[in-house]
Amino acid sequence: MLASTVRTALRTSAPRVAALPSTRNLSTSLPRLSSPAAAAKEYQNILVSSPAKGVTLITLNRPKALNALNSALFHELNEATEIADNDPEVGAIVLTGSEKAFAAGADIKEMKDKQYADAYKTNFLGHWTKLTTVRKPIVAAVSGFALGGGCELAMMCDIILASPTANFGQPEINLGVIPGAGGTQRLTKAVGKSTAMEMVLTGRNFSADDAERRGLISRVVREGSVVDEAVKVASTIAKKGQIAVQAAKEGVNASFELSLQEGTRFERRLFQSLFATKDQKEGMAAFAEKRKANFTHE
């Protein structure tokens, strides 16, 4: 319910223009503000910056490999999101890639010689799930290929915006395997059994428009504007009270795990608990006094 309300609220009639994809980094034209903690660090496979107050922008940066997701990249991504999550100055995170590829999947070359015993003993890919424990909202800005692990990575985010060039798919079946980071689970919950089965069993890709129509993403935005639009969404979120935002994210995510009765009870408890916060007092007082709320995240 809340997820569909969010989707409806975000829907626009932005014009859609096709363009040639490139590996150009999608974050290069954005301004840099004085950086929160995560943006102060240098990484090998990602770029971290702060394009707007309260927003951390993480850009996957393996252009030659179409942002194929290797272990090193994922460890850096986990570290950067953890820093942003723990930074009181950050209210929301944007995750993006290049024009040509959000991410073309898990790194096939890195995993092709793996043996079962090793994969099992080391809990191969276990560290991918850390992203789903981030408390602050993550907005994915997807352009170009979001395939396999790339599609799964986007689905681990909370809101997905896409460029008209975006292409979503789970082609693992062509490699003799299946999705391993939520492609059979989150995809099915997002688009339903039939579409999920078609994607997972045939490896067929879906366009941005198709993905929007089927509820995989929040909306398609104008070509070239996907990071700007995602930063705008993140910026809007960053201006809200962080406790309410965190509770809202927890509530929506709980709907994937709980029955309707348990879910609504959990939601009501979260709602009631917010009356213990200063932000609730401030938000409601500001409404009554016809002024803008000044949330202090307490």
Ligand SMILES: CCC/C=C/C(=O)SCCNC(=O)CCNC(=O)[C@H](O)C(C)(C)COP(=O)([O-])OP(=O)([O-])OC[C@H]1O[C@@H](n2cnc3c(N)ncnc32)[C@H](O)[C@@H]1OP(=O)([O-])[O-]
């Ligand atoms: C996590 C749980 C389970 C998940 C499993 C998966 O995600 S399985 C994966 C599911 N994903 C797939 O099966 C998609 C695999 N990728 C493709 O099918 C194509 O690259 C394409 C259609 C995305 C773009 O075609 P295009 O002709 O425009 O470009 P191009 O092909 O020339 O690529 C440029 C360079 O990038 C390289 N590279 C690309 N992807 C990967 C990768 N995943 N890995 C490693 N490298 C990758 C490619 O080798 C090449 O490097 P080279 O040779 O220059 O050193």
